[in-house]
Amino acid sequence: NAGVTQTPKFQVLKTGQSMTLQCAQDMNHEYMSWYRQDPGMGLRLIHYSVGAGITDQGEVPNGYNVSRSTTEDFPLRLLSAAPSQTSVYFCASSEGVEQYFGPGTRLTVT
Amino acid sequence: AQSVTQLDSQVPVFEEAPVELRCNYSSSVSVYLFWYVQYPNQGLQLLLKYLSGSTLVKGINGFEAEFNKSQTSFHLRKPSVHISDTAEYFCAVSKNGGFKTIFGAGTRLFVKA
Numbered sequence: 001n002a003g004v005t006q007t008p009k010f011q012v013l014k015t016g017q018s019m020t021l022q023c024a025q026d027m028n029h030e031y032m033s034w035y036r037q038d039p040g041m042g043l044r045l046i047h048y049s050v051g052a053g054i055t056d057q058g059e060v061p062n063g064y065n066v067s068r069s070t071t072e073d074f075p076l077r078l079l080s081a082a083p084s085q086t087s088v089y090f091c092a093s094s095e096g097v098e099q100y101f102g103p104g105t106r107l108t109v110t
Numbered sequence: 111a112q113s114v115t116q117l118d119s120q121v122p123v124f125e126e127a128p129v130e131l132r133c134n135y136s137s138s139v140s141v142y143l144f145w146y147v148q149y150p151n152q153g154l155q156l157l158l159k160y161l162s163g164s165t166l167v168k169g170i171n172g173f174e175a176e177f178n179k180s181q182t183s184f185h186l187r188k189p190s191v192h193i194s195d196t197a198e199y200f201c202a203v204s205k206n207g208g209f210k211t212i213f214g215a216g217t218r219l220f221v222k223a
Contacts, residue, residue: 031209042200042213090153094209097142097161101153
């Protein structure tokens with residue numbers, strides 16, 4: 001049981017490039033979320049999903065897309081990277097009250 | 111809408127001393143309250159949660175928190191800290207449960223020998 005996994009661990013992008021951050025969970029949880037963590041700001045919700053085929057926006061969705069074709073996977077796409085998207089990204093899954101977090105992806109946009 | 115304020119950004123404390131990390135929240139509806147811990151270069155893990163019932167909640171690693179509805183607070187305490195408790199601690203609130211959780215800015219606890 002690996003829990004929540006994220007790839008890659010680190011990524012450097014140039015402004016304007018696109019990429020996909022991968023997130024997978026093996027706990028059969030319905031709920032999955034993406035957060036970004038910035039110094040002094042805690043975690044802010046980007047997008048979330050309440051089940052396969054259902055996604056919705058969080059606090060800071062601009063510049064990001066998500067899809068949920070299976071229960072296990074919830075990829076986050078950056079359409080055209082900007083320096084303001086430099087951050088640490090966490091994926092989380094939940095089947096009730098507690099969330100289980102992945103180890104994070106540290107993204108730098110130059 | 112809910113919001114969370116962690117009143118201290120950093121808390122330095124000596125080993126074996128008691129510690130309190132303060133958290134206030136605002137919400138017009140009943141909410142669930144959480145404390146998560148993040149060790150360096152790791153994801154977050156749940157320390158404890160308040161859903162209902164007893165206002166004193168015990169969590170892992172000897173931490174506990176008290177829900178105070180009149181003061182809208184959920185302060186985290188430990189009677190004697192260890193070096194290994196050095197980490198960042200996040201207070202969080204949710205009305206839905208496991209998603210759409212609002213996090214505070216975090217408090218960095220630094221335990222000195």
